[in-house]
Amino acid sequence: MPKGLMQDRPLLISSLIEHAACFHPHAEIVSRTTEGPIHRCTYADIHRRAKQLANALEVRGVGPGDRIATLAWNGYRHMELYYGVSGMGAVLHTINPRLFPEQIEYIVNHAEDQFLFFDLSFVPLVERLAKALPTVRGFVVMTDREHLPECSIPRLLCYEELLDAQTSDYLWPQFDETTASSLCYTSGTTGNPKGVLYSHRSSVLHSWAACATDGLAIGAGETALLVVPMFHVNAWGMPYAGAMCGARLVMPGPALDGKSVYQLMRDEKVTLALGVPTVWLMLLQYVDAERLTPKEDLCLRRVVIGGSSAPRAMSERFETTFGAFVVHAWGMTEMSPLGTVCNLLPKHGGYTLEQRLGIQEKQGRAVYGVEMKIVDDDGASLPHDGMASGHLLVRGPWITCGYYRDEGTSALDAAGFFDTGDVATIDADGYMQITDRSKDVIKSGGEWISSIALENAAIGHPAVAEAAVIGAPHPKWQERPLLIVVRKPGQALDRESMLQFLAGKVTHWWLPDDVAFVDELPHTATGKLHKLRLRELFRDYRLPHSR
Ligand code: ADP
Numbered sequence: 001m002p003k004g005l006m007q008d009r010p011l012l013i014s015s016l017i018e019h020a021a022c023f024h025p026h027a028e029i030v031s032r033t034t035e036g037p038i039h040r041c042t043y044a045d046i047h048r049r050a051k052q053l054a055n056a057l058e059v060r061g062v063g064p065g066d067r068i069a070t071l072a073w074n075g076y077r078h079m080e081l082y083y084g085v086s087g088m089g090a091v092l093h094t095i096n097p098r099l100f101p102e103q104i105e106y107i108v109n110h111a112e113d114q115f116l117f118f119d120l121s122f123v124p125l126v127e128r129l130a131k132a133l134p135t136v137r138g139f140v141v142m143t144d145r146e147h148l149p150e151c152s153i154p155r156l157l158c159y160e161e162l163l164d165a166q167t168s169d170y171l172w173p174q175f176d177e178t179t180a181s182s183l184c185y186t187s188g189t190t191g192n193p194k195g196v197l198y199s200h201r202s203s204v205l206h207s208w209a210a211c212a213t214d215g216l217a218i219g220a221g222e223t224a225l226l227v228v229p230m231f232h233v234n235a236w237g238m239p240y241a242g243a244m245c246g247a248r249l250v251m252p253g254p255a256l257d258g259k260s261v262y263q264l265m266r267d268e269k270v271t272l273a274l275g276v277p278t279v280w281l282m283l284l285q286y287v288d289a290e291r292l293t294p295k296e297d298l299c300l301r302r303v304v305i306g307g308s309s310a311p312r313a314m315s316e317r318f319e320t321t322f323g324a325f326v327v328h329a330w331g332m333t334e335m336s337p338l339g340t341v342c343n344l345l346p347k348h349g350g351y352t353l354e355q356r357l358g359i360q361e362k363q364g365r366a367v368y369g370v371e372m373k374i375v376d377d378d379g380a381s382l383p384h385d386g387m388a389s390g391h392l393l394v395r396g397p398w399i400t401c402g403y404y405r406d407e408g409t410s411a412l413d414a415a416g417f418f419d420t421g422d423v424a425t426i427d428a429d430g431y432m433q434i435t436d437r438s439k440d441v442i443k444s445g446g447e448w449i450s451s452i453a454l455e456n457a458a459i460g461h462p463a464v465a466e467a468a469v470i471g472a473p474h475p476k477w478q479e480r481p482l483l484i485v486v487r488k489p490g491q492a493l494d495r496e497s498m499l500q501f502l503a504g505k506v507t508h509w510w511l512p513d514d515v516a517f518v519d520e521l522p523h524t525a526t527g528k529l530h531k532l533r534l535r536e537l538f539r540d541y542r543l544p545h546s547r
Pocket of ligand 1 (some may be wrong): 264310328421434470526
């Protein structure tokens with residue numbers, strides 16, 4: 001076949017920051033720092049300092065493919081590492097500090113990281129781990145000399161001193177676009193965490209999908225608040241997509257409580273915010289407690305919610321209280337993470353808010369680049385009728401084909417599809433809706449009950465702060481749903497009124513057999529309900545009529 005006569009330019013991460021520095025040089029990166037104050041810089045500054053960083057790593061012998069780890073919040077220095085490390089051909093390994101220390105030790109050793117860059121907040125953690133990390137040649141604290149901590153960390157280096165010693169004279173090397181660029185381990189709620197290794201090509205293609213109108217629709221006119229951490233699937237690719245389109249980025253640092261997030265939204269005139277439902281719960285509770293008026297105070301137009309299901313009640317609150325549209329999105333670490341985005345179609349134009357919220361509850365339509373199908377237990381494709389639910393399989397250029405150093409084992413089926421571990425429906429318009437993780441689905445008398453649908457319905461009750469549903473053993477039906485509820489502070493709510501509220505909102509045979517009230521629910525390192533832990537906690541629980 002004849003080749004096209006087009007230039008063969010590799011899709012490299014360095015080209016994103018070069019573009020931003022050239023065409024959006026003054027667009028700001030605003031960071032709340034670990035040291036305290038708000039810091040402002042531009043894409044041009046990030047580009048310059050990323051090159052200084054690349055020089056600093058090069059003189060210390062870091063070469064192509066070497067892994068450089070970070071334990072850091074969202075901020076400008078972390079962004080410099082994104083570009084400096086990947087840009088020079090090394091691999092940026094972002095570590096989730098919310099993992100157990102033993103898991104962090106495991107993944108640093110598994111990845112054989114050579115340098116570990118960390119924020120001041122993690123000094124005690126690094127002090128505790130340093131001795132157990134033999135591959136790490138230097139521990140770089142991401143601050144200046146003035147803020148250097150008194151600590152026992154060996155081979156300690158200061159970030160600003162590393163940079164100060166270098167010029168920004170550096171030419172980004174050109175190499176094959178399929179070269180590894182960054183590494184992120186899944187949270188490993190069962191077994192050891194597994195490494196997902198992204199490439200330059202996958203990261204750049206993913207950024208295009210994020211910027212696209214039917215993706216996250218970001219552009220130079222946007223001020224985006226990245227509440228989603230840069231250690232969680234590269235903050236959903238936003239540090240790359242932001243540079244691609246010149247969006248102004250706001251980074252909250254360690255302060256993710258309702259008050260701090262609200263202040264940043266207000267002071268920095270944020271138009272788009274991205275995060276998981278648990279942080280939005282904190283924000284909504286703060287707004288309620290302080291009786292704030294977000295519609296008047298803020299410029300927020302859209303909120304992207306992913307990582308867990310965005311309950312209908314949450315989308316409604318953002319719409320009515322904030323005047324902001326919730327964009328529900330779905331993906332996973334193995335997918336860079338973007339899979340589907342819930343944007344509306346022209347036919348939804350005349351919909352009432354009620355009808356529209358029914359659409360927004362779904363996780364959305366596949367962005368170009370992601371192929372998606374649902375299959376039964378035997379692998380046979382199921383219809384896209386919004387009714388049939390099955391295992392969700394995906395294929396595409398920013399989806400993993402195997403885990404890091406898991407040699408020889410492919411994560412794919414014969415046709416090249418990756419099993420997401422999610423169970424979903426797809427309707428005739430292509431809207432996908434997650435009904436469960438396959439491990440969490442409640443199997444009752446041969447039928448499946450969606451724990452997510454029940455949780456979303458329960459959270460609609462004004463006295464409910466958070467809700468989880470697990471399957472409890474039942475002698476006749478095998479499993480029946482048990483609803484576990486955290487009440488809002490000072491609210492009275494009992495089993496009967498909770499069940500009454502749910503009746504009519506879900507099919508009658510889905511109604512939970514019992515309701516348990518707890519003070520808090522366990523969460524994973526990425527802010528999801530920790531169902532495995534919940535099932536352990538309620539192992540000896542007996543449902544009322546099975547006693
Ligand atoms: P972890 O490191 O916790 O595994 P991931 O982000 O990779 O983090 O988790 C991916 C999983 O999160 C998906 O397979 C799915 O089960 C869940 N998920 C992500 N987005 C949504 C969503 N919008 N609705 C429901 N579940 C979601």
